[in-house]
Amino acid sequence: MAEFAGANQKAQISDYLAAERTLLAWLRTGLALMGFGFVVARFGLFLQELQVAQRVPLQSSGFSLWFGVLLIVMGVGVNLLAAWRHSHLVRELNLGEQDRSRPSARVALIGVILALVGLAVAGYLISVRRTTSLNLSQAQGGTMQPALDNGIKKVASNHSVDETVERVKEILQAKGIKLFALVDHSEEARKAGLEMPPTKLLIFGSPLAGTPVMVAAPSIAIDLPLKILVAQDSQGKVWVSYNSAAYLQERHGVPQALVQNIAAVEAVAATAAE
Numbered sequence: 001m002a003e004f005a006g007a008n009q010k011a012q013i014s015d016y017l018a019a020e021r022t023l024l025a026w027l028r029t030g031l032a033l034m035g036f037g038f039v040v041a042r043f044g045l046f047l048q049e050l051q052v053a054q055r056v057p058l059q060s061s062g063f064s065l066w067f068g069v070l071l072i073v074m075g076v077g078v079n080l081l082a083a084w085r086h087s088h089l090v091r092e093l094n095l096g097e098q099d100r101s102r103p104s105a106r107v108a109l110i111g112v113i114l115a116l117v118g119l120a121v122a123g124y125l126i127s128v129r130r131t132t133s134l135n136l137s138q139a140q141g142g143t144m145q146p147a148l149d150n151g152i153k154k155v156a157s158n159h160s161v162d163e164t165v166e167r168v169k170e171i172l173q174a175k176g177i178k179l180f181a182l183v184d185h186s187e188e189a190r191k192a193g194l195e196m197p198p199t200k201l202l203i204f205g206s207p208l209a210g211t212p213v214m215v216a217a218p219s220i221a222i223d224l225p226l227k228i229l230v231a232q233d234s235q236g237k238v239w240v241s242y243n244s245a246a247y248l249q250e251r252h253g254v255p256q257a258l259v260q261n262i263a264a265v266e267a268v269a270a271t272a273a274e
Contacts, residue, residue, distance in 0.1 A: 015093055016090070016093060019086060019089050019090060019093065020086075022086070022089075023082055023083070023085075023086040026078060026079070026081075026082030026085075027079055027082055029075075029078055029082075030075040030076065030077075030078035030079035030082065031075065031079075032075070033071050033072070033074050033075030033078060034071070034072045034075030034076065035075075036071055037067075037068040037069065037070070037071025037072035037073075037074070037075060038068060038072065039068070040067055040068035040071060041067075041068025041069060041072075042068070067120070074113070150247075151243050151244050151246075151247025151248070151250075151251070152241055152242070152243060152244075152247075153241065153242055153243075153244045153266070153269070154239045154240070154241045155239065155240045155241075155269050155270055155273040156237060156238070156239060156240075156273065157230070157238040157239065157240050157272070157273040158273065158274065159238065159273075160198075160232075160238060161198035161199070161200060161230050161231065161232050161238055162198070164230045164238060164240060164272055164273065165182070165200050165202065165230050167271070167272040168202055168228055168230070168240075168268060168269075168272045169182075169202070171268050171271055171272055172202075172204050172268065175264070175268075176206070177204050177205065177206050177264065177268075178204060178205065178206060178207075179202060179203070179204045180203045180204055180205065180225050181201075181202075181203040182200060182201070182202055182203075183200065183201040183202075183203070184199075184200050185199040185200065185201065186198045186199045186200070197231065197232040197233065197234065198231070198232045199229070199230070199231040199232070200229075200230050200231070201227060201228070201229050201230075202227065202228045202229075202230070203225050203226070203227050204225055204226055204227075204228075205224060205225030205226050209261040209262070209264070210224050210225065210226075210261065210262070212258055212261060213254055213258050213261050213262055216254065216255050216258055217252040217253050217254045217255070217258075219251075219252045219253075220248060220251075220252040220254060220262075223243060223248055223251070223252070224262075226242070226243075226262065226264070226265045227242065227243070227265075228240060228241070228242050228265060228268065228269055228272075229241040229242070230272075240269045240272060240273045241269075242265045242266070242269050243265070244266065245259050245262050245263040245265070245266060246259075248262055249262075
């Protein structure tokens with residue numbers, strides 16, 4: 001703040017300009033606090049968006065929101081205090097009163113508070129980093145599998161692709177389930193001059209079982225009739241794949257009482273793979 005040589009001495013223009021520079025410095029401090037508080041408050045929302053994108057349970061406690069709001073309130077308080085102090089100082093300058101040189105308790109207090117704020121933010125970021133690293137490590141270890149489950153179930157077959165397909169056809173015939181189509185993807189690829197491992201898709205179902213399901217949940221018609229994919233991977237292993245009944249139920253909202261109508265695929269796949 002400006003200083004004067006003696007009591008009741010008329011203030012100079014430089015004294016007013018110094019007071020304005022001090023006011024602007026305090027206003028910049030207040031604005032910086034409010035801006036930093038906004039960033040801290042948004043940081044919690046960023047973590048939530050990251051959780052959705054990466055499907056990693058960061059388990060944010062919401063501390064950043066309240067901490068950011070506190071910083072914004074502090075910034076507003078600093079600006080109000082600066083405006084009040086500037087008005088008081090200008091009044092003293094107009095009256096020619098002497099402003100004794102003395103340490104500002106307010107400045108020291110704000111400095112201590114900001115130092116504590118910095119330490120708290122550093123501790124918070126470190127704790128978030130540790131939590132994130134732990135969850136990512138768990139995800140890489142396989143705990144993310146349920147979150148990434150696309151509803152496709154795979155059963156290893158003890159037979160070749162052709163043998164497994166024949167076993168599926170026999171099971172369907174024994175159960176009175178109609179085979180609507182057999183798509184030989186690998187054969188169609190061969191006809192086009194391309195190569196791929198043996199891959200065949202069986203499409204089957206029963207109007208008596210499927211129709212009530214489609215009436216109750218019309219969108220399931222996009223996944224019906226039921227399907228079983230019999231394919232050989234690059235290592236020569238044969239797999240029987242299908243959409244699980246639980247997945248279809250959740251995807252289309254199938255009533256629990258009708259889930260059994262689409263659950264036959266699981267028994268067919270398991271028996272064919274034996």
